[in-house]
Structures are given as structure tokens and as C-alpha cells.
Amino acid sequence: MRAMRPLFADPKTDFVFKKLFGTEEHKPLLMALLNGLLELDEAHRVVEVELLSPEQRPVVQELRSSIVDVKCVDARGTRYVVEMQVLNVEGFEKRVVYNVAKAYTTQLQRGQHYPDLDDVIGVTICDFELWPRPESPHVPMLSRWCMQEQHSGARGLGQLQFIFLELPKYDTTRPPRTPVEKWAYFFREADNLEMVPEVLAERPFVDALEAARAAGFTEEEWDAYIRAGMAIQDERGALSLATREGEQRGLQQGLRRGRQEGRQEGRQEGRQEGRQEGRQEGLRAMRAALDELLRQRGLTPGPQERARLEGCEDLGTLQRWLVQALTAASLTEALR
Known part of the structure; x- marks a missing residue:
């Protein structure tokens, strides 16, 4: 028995993203997305785009990876690499820079010259926080990156530019107001x-x-969409498992290091102070591991929770909090 379709399919999946923003039929949507995220005024709005891949796209495209991209060029010659990234993978920022730089350098054909090169703008939509909110300085939901002279602050070398939209930073406490918020x-x-x-x-x-609208999908398209979603969940599960195993190894190493240093210090000093120092080192290592895990999961402790963490002197309690934090949905659950 087939599951009931939702009203609308998830635009973050490979198949739907390309259906909306990578086909001739929906080029107005691509232009609207670019104009919205680039916040262009009327005089500089994108009024025409040409998809750079001339080959006929198949009716159904299944997910090859969690990275999807649509390359296009506007009427002024500016090129765009538009992509949706659902998972934060190692080296992601470097891959974005590489893709944009490659789109810039591969423009020149034999006999052409450097003045023929058009600017390239990378537009990346992330379903994760690329620059987590607790970090300083704070990077907003929509961020723009280009080269800048370090002493004077003057901007130049604008041939390569980068725009990121981090979806988790959307303010859910109020309705969307601007085009960026609505996207x-x-x-x-x-x-x-x-x-x-x-x-x-x-x-x-x-x-x-x-x-x-999911009702407009053929059975073949719907099956491809479901498989795409399952592939994303499989990748997310693999990353989660790897993270959990790494965290557990870090916890065990921290415990062993704290105990070993405590024993060594105790033997060297032969005093209670040595054993206490080793115990405190173990506590510090455990608190650091727990603090890093909470940060990775977006569970930022407030003043009261921070005081509980710093004031906890029991290794067993800290270890229990670490285990709970691996699956907790809230800070309260993690530190109960």
C-alpha cells in the first residue's frame, strides 16, 4: 500500500530542486531565486538566464549525492553556480570555492583572452549551520563573501563571489517578511x-x-523522489553513526587520560594533592568533551546550565550526561 502523498514535495531534495530551478520550464523561478537572494535592485535584476547544460535532461533524475547544483548565466554574462546542500560534509567550503573557481577558469576557450572572462557568483543553500550561531562574529542567515583588502577594507577582485543561505538560522518566532525570509x-x-x-x-x-505539488508527479517521478529522500536519510544516518563513535572514543580517551595522569601524579607526589589534581584533570577533560558535544548538537547552555556543568564534581554524573546528550532533543534532557 502506497503512502499518502504530502501536498508539496520537499524542495531540498535533488529531484525537486532541479525540477524547480534547473529546467527550461521553470526558468522564471530560477531568476526570482537569484534576484531574491542577491537582493538586486530594479536596475540590476536578472531578466534572463540560459542554462549552461545544453544536453536534454532525463525526465527523472535520481539522487547521486547530497550535493545538487544548477549552473546558469544571465543576460549580462555573469555566471552563477546555484546549489542545495543538505548535509555538512568534510571540506564543504573548499568544494564550494573549487566549483566557483572552476566555473571561472573553464570559460576560456582556445584563442580567447582574460578580458573575455565573466564574473562567477556561487549561491549555496545549506540545510545546516555552516557557521554556528554561538561563534563570534555572528554570521547572519544570508551572508555574502568577496575579497577585501585587509588594511583599508577596500573591496576588489570581485570576479568570484559567494552567497550562503543557512536555513536553520531562519527566525521561526514571526512570519517571513522579506523575499530572503520567504525563500x-x-x-x-x-x-x-x-x-x-x-x-x-x-x-x-x-x-x-x-x-x-506532489499530486502533479507521475508514479515514476514520485518513486524517484521517495528514493532520493531515503538516500539522504541513509547519508545522514551514516554521518550520525560516525559522529557518535568518534564522541565515544573521545570520551574513553578523556577518561583514560584523566585517570592515568591522576595515578602518575599521585605516585610522583605521594600526596593527596596529586590524586586530587588527577581527578580534577579528569573532570576537566569530561566537561570539555560534554561541552563540545552540546555545541555540535546546537544545545547551547545558558548561565544556569553552565554553572551546573562547571560545578559538577562527579565523574559518573558527567559521563551519564554525555551519554544522554548523544540522543537528547533538548538541553534539559541532556542534563537531567
């Missing part, structure tokens, strides 16, 4: 919607929702 809301919530919300009941968002 973030669309990507985050489309597959959970049971109707077209008032905040998206305007073009181009209503057109994007209509293109993502």
Missing part, C-alpha cells in the same frame, strides 16, 4: 504545508509551490 521559509517548510500560506500566496512563491 528560507519555502525551503524549510514546503513539505510540511497543508495549504498555501498567506505569506507565500504571491508570485514567485505560489508558482514554486505549484511546481512542487
